[in-house]
Amino acid sequence: MRIDIITVLPELLKSPFEASILKRAIEKGLVEVHLHNLRDYSIGNYKQVDDYQFGGGAGMVMMVEPIDKCISQLKSEREYDEVIYMTPDGNTLNQGMANEISMKKNIIVLCGHYKGVDQRVRDMFITREISIGDYVLSGGELAAAILCDAVIRLLPGVLNDETSALTDTFQDNLLAPPVYTRPSEYKGMEVPKILLSGNFPEIEKWREQKALERTKQRRPDLLEE
Numbered sequence: 308m309r310i311d312i313i314t315v316l317p318e319l320l321k322s323p324f325e326a327s328i329l330k331r332a333i334e335k336g337l338v339e340v341h342l343h344n345l346r347d348y349s350i351g352n353y354k355q356v357d358d359y360q361f362g363g364g365a366g367m368v369m370m371v372e373p374i375d376k377c378i379s380q381l382k383s384e385r386e387y388d389e390v391i392y393m394t395p396d397g398n399t400l401n402q403g404m405a406n407e408i409s410m411k412k413n414i415i416v417l418c419g420h421y422k423g424v425d426q427r428v429r430d431m432f433i434t435r436e437i438s439i440g441d442y443v444l445s446g447g448e449l450a451a452a453i454l455c456d457a458v459i460r461l462l463p464g465v466l467n468d469e470t471s472a473l474t475d476t477f478q479d480n481l482l483a484p485p486v487y488t489r490p491s492e493y494k495g496m497e498v499p500k501i502l503l504s505g506n507f508p509e510i511e512k513w514r515e516q517k518a519l520e521r522t523k524q525r526r527p528d529l530l531e532e
């Protein structure tokens with residue numbers, strides 16, 4: 308998979324890809340992540356990428372021309388399956404979306420800033436608009452990092468067995484059951500006996516039951532879907 312991220316703040320997007328699982332995925336060649344500084348596609352001597360909005364009102368709008376130049380350049384080099392725009396008014400990211408996107412070959416992720424992008428960018432290029440939740444960030448970069456993390460960890464070969472994505476919370480519309488590790492007793496609190504029993508079919512049943520209980524209690528909406 309190849310991910311091209313368009314941003315006015317590439318420095319904000321460096322460190323997420325320089326540690327742990329994402330770093331290893333890149334080193335193993337399972338994903339390529341390319342950062343593009345929108346200012347490199349700006350117009351005029353001032354490296355302008357934003358301007359006042361027509362009709363008046365506070366806040367700048369990201370201009371169509373630099374974004375068009377950047378996306379068109381990328382599209383002239385290869386085919387893209389998706390051009391995703393990170394924006395608080397997009398569809399809220401969930402595991403199903405991450406699963407879907409993880410099956411794409413090449414994607415572009417555009418990070419919004421200020422009041423967002425000129426509507427014509429959305430009309431011309433964007434195939435999917437994604438929000439990471441009902442709150443407003445100062446820009447789409449951290450949202451893009453979260454999307455990339457959720458997607459990259461699903462790529463075949465990225466996770467080892469111990470951290471397998473198959474047993475994650477949300478994977479079957481269920482929250483994950485409680486987990487324990489050593490010691491088996493701590494300050495009088497004991498690990499459920501079944502987990503120490505070695506009876507794996509019974510352990511599996513217990514986990515399913517706990518996952519269901521937790522989901523009913525915390526996220527009944529997941530069971531209705």
Ligand code: ADE
Nearest residue numbers: 393394395438439444450
């Ligand atoms: N940009 C600003 N806020 C955002 C959010 N909640 N999700 C995605 N992109 C954003």
